[in-house]
Amino acid sequence: MYILFEGIDGCGKTTQIELLKEQFKDIVVTKEPGGTPFGVKARELLLHTKITSSRAELLLFLADRAEHYSEVIAPNSDKLIVSDRGFLSGVAYALEAGFDLDFLIELNRFALMECLPQKIVLFSIDRETLKQRVGSREQDKIEQRGFEYLLKIQESMQRVVEYMGLDYMLIDATEPIDTIHTKIIEYINN
Amino acid sequence: MYILFEGIDGCGKTTQIELLKEQFKDIVVTKEPGGTPFGVKARELLLHTKITSSRAELLLFLADRAEHYSEVIAPNSDKLIVSDRGFLSGVAYALEAGFDLDFLIELNRFALMECLPQKIVLFSIDRETLKQRVGSREQDKIEQRGFEYLLKIQESMQRVVEYMGLDYMLIDATEPIDTIHTKIIEYINN
Numbered sequence: 001m002y003i004l005f006e007g008i009d010g011c012g013k014t015t016q017i018e019l020l021k022e023q024f025k026d027i028v029v030t031k032e033p034g035g036t037p038f039g040v041k042a043r044e045l046l047l048h049t050k051i052t053s054s055r056a057e058l059l060l061f062l063a064d065r066a067e068h069y070s071e072v073i074a075p076n077s078d079k080l081i082v083s084d085r086g087f088l089s090g091v092a093y094a095l096e097a098g099f100d101l102d103f104l105i106e107l108n109r110f111a112l113m114e115c116l117p118q119k120i121v122l123f124s125i126d127r128e129t130l131k132q133r134v135g136s137r138e139q140d141k142i143e144q145r146g147f148e149y150l151l152k153i154q155e156s157m158q159r160v161v162e163y164m165g166l167d168y169m170l171i172d173a174t175e176p177i178d179t180i181h182t183k184i185i186e187y188i189n190n
Numbered sequence: 191m192y193i194l195f196e197g198i199d200g201c202g203k204t205t206q207i208e209l210l211k212e213q214f215k216d217i218v219v220t221k222e223p224g225g226t227p228f229g230v231k232a233r234e235l236l237l238h239t240k241i242t243s244s245r246a247e248l249l250l251f252l253a254d255r256a257e258h259y260s261e262v263i264a265p266n267s268d269k270l271i272v273s274d275r276g277f278l279s280g281v282a283y284a285l286e287a288g289f290d291l292d293f294l295i296e297l298n299r300f301a302l303m304e305c306l307p308q309k310i311v312l313f314s315i316d317r318e319t320l321k322q323r324v325g326s327r328e329q330d331k332i333e334q335r336g337f338e339y340l341l342k343i344q345e346s347m348q349r350v351v352e353y354m355g356l357d358y359m360l361i362d363a364t365e366p367i368d369t370i371h372t373k374i375i376e377y378i379n380n
Contacts, residue, residue, distance in 0.1 A: 038246060041239050049231050053260035055301060056228060059253035063246045070243035103300070110293070111245060 002073055002115070003188065004086045006157055007123025008150045010133040011173045012180070016121070017082055019181045020188075028076045031084040033064040036071045054097045058107075061090050066111040073115065080188070087112060088120065092156035096149070105164065120161055120168035121184055127151060129174050192263055192305070193378065194276045196347055197313025198340040200323040201363045202370070206311070207272055209371045210378075218266045221274040223254040226261045244287045248297075251280050256301040263305065270378070277302060278310065282346035286339070295354065310351055310358035311374055317341060319364050 007013045021027055034043045042064040051057050065087060073081060087108040094104050109116070125133075127147060161168045169187045171180055197203045211217055224233045232254040241247050255277060263271060277298040284294050299306070315323075317337060351358045359377045361370055 036242075038235070038239050038241050041235050045228070045231050045235070049228050051228050051257060052226075053256045055303070056253045056257035056260065059249050059256055059301065063249035063253060066243045066249055067241060067246035070246065111249065113245070 001079075001119065001188075002077070002081045002083070002117045003119045003121065004083050004088060004117035005121045005123075006085060006088045007171075007173065008125065008130070008154050010130050011123035011125045011154075011171075012133075012177070013084065013121070013123050015177060016171075016180060016184060017084055019177070020082060020184065023185060024080050026079050028072070028079050028081045029084070030068070030072045030081065032068055032086050032090075033061060035068045035083075036064075038067040038071075039064045054099075058090075058094050058097070058099065062107055062111045065090065065108065066113075069112050069115065074113075077115075083117070086117065088122075088157050088160060089153065091160050092153045095156050095160070096152060101160070101163065116164075116166065118167065119187065120166055121171060121187065122157060122161065122168050123171045123173045124154060124158070125173035191309065191378075192267070192271045192273070192307045193309045193311065194273050194278060194307035195311045195313075196275060196278045197361075197363065198315065198320070198344050200320050201313035201315045201344075201361075202323075202367070203274065203311070203313050205367060206361075206370060206374055207274055209367070210272060210374065213375060214270050216269050218262070218269050218271045219274070220258070220262045220271065222258055222276050222280075223251060225258045225273075226254075228257040228261075229254045244289075248280075248284050248287070248289065252297055252301045255280065255298065256303075259302050259305065264303075267305075273307070276307065278312075278347050278350060279343065281350050282343045285346050285350070286342060291350070291353065306354075306356065308357065309377065310356055311361060311377065312347060312351065312358050313361045313363045314344060314348070315363035 005013045005017060017029060021029060033039050033046065042060055046057065046060060051060070073083075091101070091104045091108060095101060130147060130150070158170065169183070171183065195203045195207055207219060211219060223229050223236065232250055236247065236250060241250070263273075281291070281294045281298060285291060320337060320340070348360065359373065361373065
């Protein structure tokens with residue numbers, strides 16, 4: 001089963017993935033971009049090379065997603081796979097960049113060979129909690145893009161899963177870590 | 191004006207592009223993949239990194255195409271731009287890999303922001319001439335993929351321009367260099 005964890009920085013998804021690792025022995029934990037040799041290079045390229053075209057950037061993320069699917073998701077489909085980010089944040093960021101939702105969905109279905117995640121754990125955080133959680137150094141980085149921008153991405157992600165009719169659980173990130181962990185376990189087992 | 195030169199290895203398109211450089215002072219000569227800083231890195235990635243997914247490879251070529259359009263084609267649209275390879279060979283190779291033609295066209299239109307080349311110079315070469323022209327060392331490289339494969343790509347390219355109804359000139363690569371050069375000049379000027 002392929003489960004996608006999505007949420008903006010500071011929402012606590014990495015903590016929850018770490019807790020899941022202790023719970024499930026056979027779990028495959030992965031992430032986008034960067035879960036394959038190609039992904040590592042693509043990530044470097046995205047960080048260090050001048051890319052003018054937002055279409056080029058989008059297509060590079062999709063290339064990484066296709067390789068990640070083929071190398072990590074497909075071969076482990078009999079196991080519990082948890083991915084830290086994936087197509088959903090990809091679509092949300094691309095929507096904010098002005099691309100068409102239906103075309104974005106088509107592109108992502110192509111990259112994933114129609115195999116969308118069976119379940120999605122989507123974290124939701126409010127502005128105040130987000131500000132409190134993000135340390136001052138991190139905050140500088142985020143402030144450049146703006147908290148409002150991140151919250152828009154968060155909103156977009158929920159809009160997209162609703163639009164696509166995907167199975168997802170919304171997590172209130174202000175709840176205690178243990179409570180969230182229990183909810184996730186229940187969601188996975190049902 | 192954006193002119194695309196397409197043809198398999200050994201067809202003589204590089205020679206003809208060199209001759210055009212002498213003819214037109216303001217010409218912008220470029221190539222795919224590799225005509226931008228991103229393209230150089232993408233090319234390295236394609237050559238030296240393990241890529242399992244043919245979709246990932248296709249999307250990476252498309253990312254390069256999008257960046258090439260945005261960095262080289264769009265800013266020079268008032269000049270004569272000649273590109274050594276482009277979307278057409280991209281589509282032909284992807285067709286051989288089993289992808290759907292209409293979807294490939296849609297993807298390429300997206301990468302090129304709907305700005306397809308205004309003219310296409312398409313070289314055609316027969317099996318015997320191809321074998322004669324390609325040196326023995328090169329021949330080893332080509333033999334691995336097979337001459338038949340290259341000739342299939344050549345056929346596909348013509349099928350695609352016909353299907354898309356694009357303006358193109360077919361060049362018989364066995365004609366003398368000067369004759370071909372004259373034909374190309376005429377095609378460009380008309």
